Amino acid sequence: MISIPEAQDIVLEHTRPLGAVSVGLAGALGRVLAEEVHAPDSLPPFPASIKDGYAVIAGDGEGEYPVIGESRAGHMDELPVTLGTVAYITTGAPVPPGADAVIQVEDTQALPPGEGEQKRVRICKAAKPGQDIRPVGSDIMQGDTVLTKGDLVGVAEVGILATVGATQLRVFATPKVAVLSTGDEVVDPSTRPLGPGQIRDANRSMLLAAAAKAGCESVDLGVARDTEGHLEGCLQAAIAQGVDVLITSGGVSMGDRDLIKPLLQRQGTVHFGRVRMKPGKPLTFATLDLQEQGGRQMLVFGLPGNPVSSFVCFHLVVLPALRKMAGWAVPGLRRVAARLTADLRLDPERPEYHRCTLQWGPEPPPNTPLAASPPASASASSAAASGPGLAACEWWAVSTGNQISSRLLSARSANALLEIPCASGVLKAGEVVSALLIDDLGGMPVPPGGGPVTPGF
Amino acid sequence: MISIPEAQDIVLEHTRPLGAVSVGLAGALGRVLAEEVHAPDSLPPFPASIKDGYAVIAGDGEGEYPVIGESRAGHMDELPVTLGTVAYITTGAPVPPGADAVIQVEDTQALPPGEGEQKRVRICKAAKPGQDIRPVGSDIMQGDTVLTKGDLVGVAEVGILATVGATQLRVFATPKVAVLSTGDEVVDPSTRPLGPGQIRDANRSMLLAAAAKAGCESVDLGVARDTEGHLEGCLQAAIAQGVDVLITSGGVSMGDRDLIKPLLQRQGTVHFGRVRMKPGKPLTFATLDLQEQGGRQMLVFGLPGNPVSSFVCFHLVVLPALRKMAGWAVPGLRRVAARLTADLRLDPERPEYHRCTLQWGPEPPPNTPLAASPPASASASSAAASGPGLAACEWWAVSTGNQISSRLLSARSANALLEIPCASGVLKAGEVVSALLIDDLGGMPVPPGGGPVTPGF
Numbered sequence: 057m058i059s060i061p062e063a064q065d066i067v068l069e070h071t072r073p074l075g076a077v078s079v080g081l082a083g084a085l086g087r088v089l090a091e092e093v094h095a096p097d098s099l100p101p102f103p104a105s106i107k108d109g110y111a112v113i114a115g116d117g118e119g120e121y122p123v124i125g126e127s128r129a130g131h132m133d134e135l136p137v138t139l140g141t142v143a144y145i146t147t148g149a150p151v152p153p154g155a156d157a158v159i160q161v162e163d164t165q166a167l168p169p170g171e172g173e174q175k176r177v178r179i180c181k182a183a184k185p186g187q188d189i190r191p192v193g194s195d196i197m198q199g200d201t202v203l204t205k206g207d208l209v210g211v212a213e214v215g216i217l218a219t220v221g222a223t224q225l226r227v228f229a230t231p232k233v234a235v236l237s238t239g240d241e242v243v244d245p246s247t248r249p250l251g252p253g254q255i256r257d258a259n260r261s262m263l264l265a266a267a268a269k270a271g272c273e274s275v276d277l278g279v280a281r282d283t284e285g286h287l288e289g290c291l292q293a294a295i296a297q298g299v300d301v302l303i304t305s306g307g308v309s310m311g312d313r314d315l316i317k318p319l320l321q322r323q324g325t326v327h328f329g330r331v332r333m334k335p336g337k338p339l340t341f342a343t344l345d346l347q348e349q350g351g352r353q354m355l356v357f358g359l360p361g362n363p364v365s366s367f368v369c370f371h372l373v374v375l376p377a378l379r380k381m382a383g384w385a386v387p388g389l390r391r392v393a394a395r396l397t398a399d400l401r402l403d404p405e406r407p408e409y410h411r412c413t414l415q416w417g418p419e420p421p422p423n424t425p426l427a428a429s430p431p432a433s434a435s436a437s438s439a440a441a442s443g444p445g446l447a448a449c450e451w452w453a454v455s456t457g458n459q460i461s462s463r464l465l466s467a468r469s470a471n472a473l474l475e476i477p478c479a480s481g482v483l484k485a486g487e488v489v490s491a492l493l494i495d496d497l498g499g500m501p502v503p504p505g506g507g508p509v510t511p512g513f
Numbered sequence: 514m515i516s517i518p519e520a521q522d523i524v525l526e527h528t529r530p531l532g533a534v535s536v537g538l539a540g541a542l543g544r545v546l547a548e549e550v551h552a553p554d555s556l557p558p559f560p561a562s563i564k565d566g567y568a569v570i571a572g573d574g575e576g577e578y579p580v581i582g583e584s585r586a587g588h589m590d591e592l593p594v595t596l597g598t599v600a601y602i603t604t605g606a607p608v609p610p611g612a613d614a615v616i617q618v619e620d621t622q623a624l625p626p627g628e629g630e631q632k633r634v635r636i637c638k639a640a641k642p643g644q645d646i647r648p649v650g651s652d653i654m655q656g657d658t659v660l661t662k663g664d665l666v667g668v669a670e671v672g673i674l675a676t677v678g679a680t681q682l683r684v685f686a687t688p689k690v691a692v693l694s695t696g697d698e699v700v701d702p703s704t705r706p707l708g709p710g711q712i713r714d715a716n717r718s719m720l721l722a723a724a725a726k727a728g729c730e731s732v733d734l735g736v737a738r739d740t741e742g743h744l745e746g747c748l749q750a751a752i753a754q755g756v757d758v759l760i761t762s763g764g765v766s767m768g769d770r771d772l773i774k775p776l777l778q779r780q781g782t783v784h785f786g787r788v789r790m791k792p793g794k795p796l797t798f799a800t801l802d803l804q805e806q807g808g809r810q811m812l813v814f815g816l817p818g819n820p821v822s823s824f825v826c827f828h829l830v831v832l833p834a835l836r837k838m839a840g841w842a843v844p845g846l847r848r849v850a851a852r853l854t855a856d857l858r859l860d861p862e863r864p865e866y867h868r869c870t871l872q873w874g875p876e877p878p879p880n881t882p883l884a885a886s887p888p889a890s891a892s893a894s895s896a897a898a899s900g901p902g903l904a905a906c907e908w909w910a911v912s913t914g915n916q917i918s919s920r921l922l923s924a925r926s927a928n929a930l931l932e933i934p935c936a937s938g939v940l941k942a943g944e945v946v947s948a949l950l951i952d953d954l955g956g957m958p959v960p961p962g963g964g965p966v967t968p969g970f
Contacts, residue, residue, distance in 0.1 A: 081702065085722045100919070101707055108766055128770060130697025130710055130739070147766050148698055148818065150710050195920040202922065210952060211726060212924030215719030215820050218702035219921060240587025241605060245538065245675035250558055253587055253607050262672030265542045269668060282587070309565055309604050313585060361605065363672050390954060391964040392873050393906040407970055416849050447945040449850040450907075462557070463652040464676055465659065467669030477969035488904040489967040495667060498847050498928075498950035507848040510946040512934035513864055 057332040060372055060407075063339065066327050068387065070343050071355065071377045074229035074300065081217055084209045086271045087227035088383030093203040095220045098193035102150040106188040110142040110164055110177060111155035114185040120167060123175035127152050142177060157183035196220070206385045228383030231300040233267040235260050236277040236290050238306040238316065239361060244279070258363040258464055259305035266370050267303075270378045275299055282313045291319065295346060295354065300381060302354060303374060306361030308338040316340060316358045324356070332478075334406040335365040335461035339373065362461040368409050368473065371494045389492040392472075394451035397424035400476060400483045407478045411470040412453040414491060417507055418445035420452050426485040445508040453491060471495040514789040517829055517864075520796065523784050525844065527800050528812065528834045531686035531757065538674055541666045543728050544684035545840030550660040552677045555650035559607040563645040567599040567621055567634060568612035574639040577624060580632035584609050599634060614640035653677070663842045685840030688757040690724040692717050693734040693747050695763040695773065696818060701736070715820040715921055716762035723827050724760075727835045732756055739770045748776065752803060752811065757838060759811060760831060763818030765795040773797060773815045781813070789935075791863040792822040792918035796830065819918040825866050825930065828951045846949040849929075851908035854881035857933060857940045864935045868927040869910040871948060874964055875902035877909050883942040902965040910948060928952040 058066075076090035105111065111127060121142045125135040129148040137143050137154040145151065145158060163181040170176050196202060202216050203209075209217070209227070217225065237260040245256045257279055267274040275297050280290045287307070294302045307316040308329070317340055320326050324344035331339045340358030345351055357374050359366040371389065379387035397420050400410065420426040453474055456466045472491040476483065483489070515523075533547035562568065568584060578599045582592040586606040594600050594611035602608065602615060616636055624633040653659060659673050660666075666674070666684070674682065694717045702713045714736055724731040732754050737747045744764070751759045764773040765786070774797055777783050781801035788796045797815030802808055814831050816823040828846065836844035854877050857867065877883040910931055913923045929948040933940065940946070 081718050082721070085725060096705060097707055100712065102710065104919075106919075108771075128697065128739075130699070146770060148696070148712070190917075190919060195917070196922065203925070207926075210926075211719055211723045212824055212921060212927060214722040215715040215824065215921050216925060218718040219713055219715040219820070221702055221705045221713055223703045239605070240585065242587070245678055246680045248553060248678045250554055253559065255557065255605070256676055256678055258672040258676040261538055261675040262668055264539070265671040266668045268542060282585075313603060314565075363676070367669055367672065390873070391966070393903045393965065416847070446850045446947065460647070460652070462561075462563075462647060464669060464672050465653065468660070468673060469664075469667075470669060475967045475970045477967055479969060490903065490965060490970065493954060496953035498953055508850065508947060509848070510932045510934055512936060513932045513947065 057330045058328050060331060060333050063328055063331045063341065063373055064376060064388070067341055067373055067377050068380055070327065071380045073383050074231060074381050076226045077229045079225055079227050081214065081223045081225065084217065084225055084227060085211070085214055087209050087230070089203055089205055089207045089209060089225065090228050090383060091226040092201050092205055093217060093220060093222050093225070095196045095198055095200045095202055098198045099196040099219060100190050100192060100194070103192055104190045105145045105147060105149050105151055105158045106190055107158055107160040108147050109145060109158050109160040109188070110179065111137055111145045111151050112142045112157050112159055112179065112183055113137060113139055113155060114157040114183045114187065116140060117182040118179050120176060120178050122170065123177050142179070151189050156185045158188035159183050160188060206383065208384070230271050230273065231378055231381040232275065232298065233272045233301045233303060233378070234275040234277050234294040234297060234299040235263045235267065236280055236294070236302065236304045238280040238282065238287065238304060240282045242279050242306065259359070259361070259366045262363065262367065263303050263305065263370060266375070267378070270375060271382060272378055282307070282315065284315055284319065287315050287319055291323065295344070295349070298349070300354060301374070301378065302356045303359060303370070304356070305359045305366045308340045308358045308360055320356055320358065332406055334403055334408040335362060336360055336369045337406065339369045341373070360461070363464040364461040364466055367464070367467050371473065371492070372409065389494065391490050391492055392451055393488050394453040394472065394474065394491045395488050396483060396485050397421060397426040397452050397454050398485050399425070400455065402476065402479045402481055402483055404480045405478065408459070408476040410459060410474040410476050411456045411466050412472055412474050412491070413456065413469050414451045414453060414472045414497065416449060416451055418448040421454055424452070424454060446510070449508065451491065453489070471497060514787045515785055517788060517790050520785055520788045520798065520830055521833060521845070524798055524830055524834050525837055527784065528837045530840050531688060531838050533683045534686045536682055536684050538671065538680045538682065541674065541682055541684060542668070542671055544666050544687070546660055546662055546664045546666065546682065547685050547840060548683040549658050549662055550674060550677060550679050550682070552653045552655055552657045552659055555655040556653040556676060557647050557649060557651070560649055561647045562602045562604060562606050562608055562615045563647055564615055564617040565604050566602060566615050566617040566645070567636065568594055568602045568608050569599045569614050569616055569636065569640055570594060570596055570612060571614040571640045571642040571644065573597060575636050577633060577635050579627060580634050599636070608646050613642045615645035616640050617645060663840065665841070687728050687730065688835055688838040689732065689755065690729045690758045690760060690835070691732040691734050691751040691754065691756040692720045692724065693737055693751070693759065693761045695737040695739065695744065695761060697739045699736050699763065716816070716818070716823045719820065719824065720760050720762065720827060723832070724835070727832060728839060729835055739764070739772065741772055741776065744772050744776055748780065752801070752806070755806070757811060758831070758835065759813045760816060760827070761813070762816045762823045765797045765815045765817060777813055777815065789863055791860050791865040792819060793817055793826045794863065796826045798830070817918070820921040821918040821923055824921070824924050828930065829866065829949070846951065848947050848949055849908055850945050851910040851929065851931065851948045852945050853940060853942050854878065854883040854909050854911050855942050856882070857912065859933065859936045859938055859940055861937045862935065865916070865933040867916060867931040867933050868913045868923050869929055869931055869948070870913065870926050871908045871910060871929045871954065873906055873908055875905040878911055881909070881911060903967070906965065908948065910946070928954060
């Protein structure tokens with residue numbers, strides 16, 4: 057049996073980034089750029105006012121001045137400001153030729169009109185040259201690389217692309233994923249009541265959701281019966297639909313009806329079929345070279361039938377492959393460290409990926425065994441200028457309970473997998489372990505009050 | 514001027530969760546449940562084998578036995594196991610009546626057939642009663658509440674819902690959001706080259722992406738010119754399209770063409786129009802009671818025109834409102850603590866939301882000023898059984914550079930907003946501050962090697 061890091065290496069070795077495709081800006085969120093993006097012009101493209109107020113010649117200083125015109129955003133009146141005059145200006149508007157500073161409206165005072173209804177204003181505070189003006193190119197210089205190949209397009213990046221007029225982009229294609237459940241006992245989730253010996257199919261809906269969350273297009277292949285013929289038909293359907301990845305669940309353990317591995321061995325190359333991990337031991341990975349499709353390669357992940365094993369294996373092994381195909385340079389799960397809030401019995405046979413909810417704070421969450429006796433380090437941490445609590449904050453791992461691989465409730469609200477070594481005995485509450493993030497920590501409930509804040513903020 | 518926490522309170526006071534709607538399981542990901550979900554039956558619904566192997570009577574012990582039949586997953590043959598006999602069984606299959614334990618195939622040995630081709634097997638290791646059997650209801654008991662009102666449906670929750678046959682669900686509706694840019698200088702992102710005085714519209718694409726990321730349906734209202742008439746027409750269009758939230762950008766500062774606030778004052782109630790924050794001071798919030806639409810309420814957020822202000826205000830004030838409408842019980846941003854990796858000049862007039870990228874590890878990221886001289890606490894932290902580095906891990910805040918509110922590159926790759934107090938002087942590298950998460954920390958590049966791992970894992 058190989059280890060999970062070995063399995064991950066094998067999978068990523070056989071996974072290639074997909075080709076580049078063109079998308080419009082509205083379809084770019086969540087994609088990875090396949091090209092550098094340059095600025096075709098400078099930003100601001102003209103010297104721009106930072107404030108609403110008056111464009112002046114700084115040397116003129118305080119005093120009363122005629123307002124010779126207006127420079128409004130979006131209107132270039134080429135109105136020159138000369139010594140002893142000022143022009144009204146709005147935020148973002150071009151600073152008129154001649155002017156070298158802007159006085160914000162709060163530092164001025166309107167005056168009654170002068171001769172011939174000439175507008176006038178009192179400048180109450182002298183300006184320094186350049187004051188409240190953004191010079192040409194101060195945000196972006198023409199030709200600058202604003203985003204680069206491999207960048208993940210988030211909300212801010214969409215704005216940056218719009219700024220530089222990049223409305224058509226080259227991004228990595230995202231994989232097309234087919235999901236197939238297997239097993240004569242497995243029936244559609246809508247089945248109520250269950251017949252004798254039946255269980256509902258949790259894996260297919262879950263894996264389709266996981267693929268969608270990873271940004272993939274997906275194909276629902278239904279449930280395969282436990283016959284070689286039906287299973288082979290489903291595999292052919294996946295191939296015919298041109299999917300990049302097939303994810304199956306069930307049919308990979310030791311039983312004489314576990315037909316997935318033999319089928320994959322006949323049709324392609326099985327790279328591994330057992331992994332030293334809990335849950336998920338029978339995890340299988342194969343590649344198929346599709347000669348009839350120009351030698352195109354399809355990856356097949358044979359996940360175990362127990363829904364928790366399937367959930368854990370997806371995150372540890374399938375998700376990094378999907379990310380690499382979609383252009384991620386570092387496709388693995390992010391690892392943090394977390395302190396156990398309860399004793400944890402070790403497994404002497406396999407390292408364990410223990411589902412938990414990470415919570416952030418200066419002390420153990422209430423209702424955990426550790427909350428009664430916080431570890432010494434929490435109070436010993438440096439507080440210095442950063443106030444009580446803030447520097448002592450850390451991640452606390454709250455187990456989701458009974459970890460048997462059939463109990464999918466052990467993945468409910470889980471945002472991390474703890475990496476628990478294979479050993480005998482117990483890992484004590486208060487120990488620190490590594491944890492792989494499997495959900496968005498920014499999108500979770502926060503404790504009341506939201507945790508300690510910077511002192512003085 | 515009010516503070517951001519005050520502004521957030523005002524907004525959430527005026528924000529009500531939307532009503533419940535029905536969705537199918539395939540549309541449930543990312544939604545918040547509006548009902549409790551109960552299990553209609555127990556899981557497993559029958560005593561189920563955990564292994565491939567033989568169903569036995571534990572008291573029989575080691576020895577050679579006739580195999581009287583098979584119990585396969587999905588097939589209920591009601592084959593009773595009697596003293597001195599065993600039955601072949603596959604993972605997940607019902608344990609036949611009479612049997613009280615399962616012996617995994619690895620602990621057995623196939624034998625040549627006996628009289629009349631009777632299959633036979635050697636049991637090499639005696640079983641304890643109940644061994645490798647999941648009793649009825651051991652994962653879920655009939656009637657159990659498996660998920661509750663307010664739960665966010667993630668990947669695991671989709672699987673749990675499928676398990677209990679909940680294929681139609683009541684979830685909170687998600688808000689419909691309209692996005693409008695304003696300003697005569699603002700032109701479509703596709704404009705190349707720019708005309709005199711023009712800049713491209715970054716805000717609209719960015720805010721549409723932000724609304725989509727938050728799970729909202731959105732409406733693109735284009736760019737409003739700086740006239741009362743055009744602006745009012747755009748507001749009416751938002752109302753006519755039945756949106757729950759209108760987000761505008763620009764037109765809310767001190768200029769005489771800043772028309773948003775006066776318009777909102779005429780049509781509804783402006784709750785605030787200036788907030789003590791950097792960036793984002795002119796942030797405006799209003800509610801409109803739409804009598805012609807049955808008294809329905811529309812929220813209007815007038816964001817500043819500078820794209821960074823718009824970005825920051827969206828996350829701090831708009832996103833929590835969208836989340837509350839969509840049923841989130843705790844809609845605010847999650848707060849963690851992070852150590853500064855460089856000195857940070859304070860603003861004496863306003864508290865600042867400084868964009869940064871948080872990186873996790875035992876020491877400051879390379880190429881930061883702090884990397885030359887790590888703080889004492891990093892080495893002083895308790896290492897105990899958890900090995901070098903692991904317990905010393907923390908979040909390091911790497912600034913995105915020049916924070917001027919026109920420079921959207923300061924939001925590139927930012928995953929957090931540091932809460933920096935209003936004061937004079939400098940906050941030193943090594944200090945710890947609070948940070949609000951604005952992106953998925955699980956979906957970011959990891960450092961090479963992925964950070965320290967549990968010792969022995």
